[in-house]
Amino acid sequence: MDFTENYAHMLDEQDVLASYRKEFYIKKDGIYLDGNSLGLLSKRAEQALLDLLESWKLYGIDGWTEGKNPWFYLSETLGKELAPIVGAAPEEVIVTGSTTTNLHQLVSTFYKPIGKKTKILADELNFPSDIYALQSQLMQKGYDPEKHLVRVASGDGQTLREEDIIAAMSDDIALIVLPAVLYRSGQILDMELLAKEAHKRGITIGFDLCHSIGAIPHELSAWDIDFAFWCNYKHLNGGPGATGGLFVNKRHFGMKPGLAGWFSSRKDKQFDMEHVLTPAEDAGAYQIGTPNVLSMAPLIGSLSMFNEAGMGKIREKSLKLTGYMIDLIVHELDGHGLVLRNPLDVQKRGGHIYLEHPEAARICKALKAEGIIPDFRAPNGIRLAPVALYNTFEEVWKAVQVLKTIMVEEKYKQYENKRGVVA
Numbered sequence: 001m002d003f004t005e006n007y008a009h010m011l012d013e014q015d016v017l018a019s020y021r022k023e024f025y026i027k028k029d030g031i032y033l034d035g036n037s038l039g040l041l042s043k044r045a046e047q048a049l050l051d052l053l054e055s056w057k058l059y060g061i062d063g064w065t066e067g068k069n070p071w072f073y074l075s076e077t078l079g080k081e082l083a084p085i086v087g088a089a090p091e092e093v094i095v096t097g098s099t100t101t102n103l104h105q106l107v108s109t110f111y112k113p114i115g116k117k118t119k120i121l122a123d124e125l126n127f128p129s130d131i132y133a134l135q136s137q138l139m140q141k142g143y144d145p146e147k148h149l150v151r152v153a154s155g156d157g158q159t160l161r162e163e164d165i166i167a168a169m170s171d172d173i174a175l176i177v178l179p180a181v182l183y184r185s186g187q188i189l190d191m192e193l194l195a196k197e198a199h200k201r202g203i204t205i206g207f208d209l210c211h212s213i214g215a216i217p218h219e220l221s222a223w224d225i226d227f228a229f230w231c232n233y234k235h236l237n238g239g240p241g242a243t244g245g246l247f248v249n250k251r252h253f254g255m256k257p258g259l260a261g262w263f264s265s266r267k268d269k270q271f272d273m274e275h276v277l278t279p280a281e282d283a284g285a286y287q288i289g290t291p292n293v294l295s296m297a298p299l300i301g302s303l304s305m306f307n308e309a310g311m312g313k314i315r316e317k318s319l320k321l322t323g324y325m326i327d328l329i330v331h332e333l334d335g336h337g338l339v340l341r342n343p344l345d346v347q348k349r350g351g352h353i354y355l356e357h358p359e360a361a362r363i364c365k366a367l368k369a370e371g372i373i374p375d376f377r378a379p380n381g382i383r384l385a386p387v388a389l390y391n392t393f394e395e396v397w398k399a400v401q402v403l404k405t406i407m408v409e410e411k412y413k414q415y416e417n418k419r420g421v422v423a
């Protein structure tokens with residue numbers, strides 16, 4: 001290991017994905033390390049959105065069925081593009097809704113309390129929106145979330161142990177919803193093992209892929225996951241508010257969507273306008289209403305980059321970037337009170353680094369003032385995501401040097417230790 005800038009240059013020269021960086025809009029004199037919250041705009045995504053506007057201009061209503069990307073089939077078309085990214089069959093994936101609405105849809109469909117099996121198992125570190133959705137779903141069914149939402153505890157406040165999750169799979173659990181990658185610590189849960197253990201006990205299991213999709217490979221079909229859901233605006237660079245996605249295992253095809261609408265229909269039946277729904281025979285059945293076509297368009301361009309580069313190469317570079325950042329942090333920042341809280345093990349480490357410090361909010365402000373974009377998570381977390389398609393090793397090197405200067409010179413002390421409205 002060499003801690004010089006030259007070494008970073010050498011790593012960049014060896015980078016087989018280096019050519020993708022110039023396809024993105026990257027601010028000069030800035031280092032963007034927040035791709036796990038909102039991915040950057042690529043030229044392909046921009047072009048896809050402009051093409052879509054053009055089809056509106058040209059075709060009006062006929063754009064639903066005419067042009068390069070007919071809007072009526074776009075959710076399915078993009079589902080096919082996403083399938084290899086999550087390790088699913090093309091018909092198991094659909095682009096629709098948002099993380100939270102897709103979770104509502106899937107819980108409405110898969111949560112079937114019966115006899116003693118009435119509880120939902122989640123974890124105490126999960127993202128609030130998922131927890132709110134689960135609580136409200138329980139209330140819809142007349143259950144008290146205080147008693148019926150079981151949250152696996154974390155031993156260290158940042159990670160979960162699969163053994164603890166398995167131990168919590170008691171015979172009163174009907175459904176499990178967990179993150180694939182934890183949004184703070186970036187820990188990867190062993191989805192295959194958890195699905196196997198859940199199924200042994202007759203429990204349905206679904207995963208939130210918000211922080212894993214586009215960062216790590218998945219094999220949702222092979223792991224026999226029941227369902228999954230995610231947003232497309234983080235690692236997948238689909239743009240602010242990009243339409244989300246969901247996966248439903250083939251085994252479950254034919255189940256009625258819990259929240260139905262006319263877009264749940266078989267495509268050939270939808271415009272028959274009958275009052276009896278004929279649901280699509282695949283994941284398309286879990287759509288509800290007219291898709292947000294303009295919020296899907298950038299994905300046409302963005303996903304083409306992921307499929308071209310391949311998740312294998314993306315993961316390989318991502319691990320190199322995060323590994324390099326960890327080494328630099330350990331070497332340069334020792335003694336400054338910054339504690340690395342993400343798993344170090346490559347099997348367990350997602351696409352971002354997580355540091356804790358009591359002054360995290362103002363350290364992030366100081367980083368931003370120097371052009372480095374981190375992500376603050378209350379009360380004391382700093383997330384740094386060097387992203388495979390557009391960040392460089394040199395940027396990682398520079399970011400750590402700047403962070404070091406901020407700590408050594410206590411530059412953060414000129415800011416208030418309080419978070420902004422967003423992050």
Ligand SMILES: *Cc1c(COP(=O)(O)O)cnc(C)c1O
Pocket residue numbers: 098099100101127129130179183208210211231
């Ligand atoms: C980003 C994120 C969300 C956001 O949900 P939206 O419905 O897209 O607002 C939900 N859950 C997790 C785990 C996330 O990381």
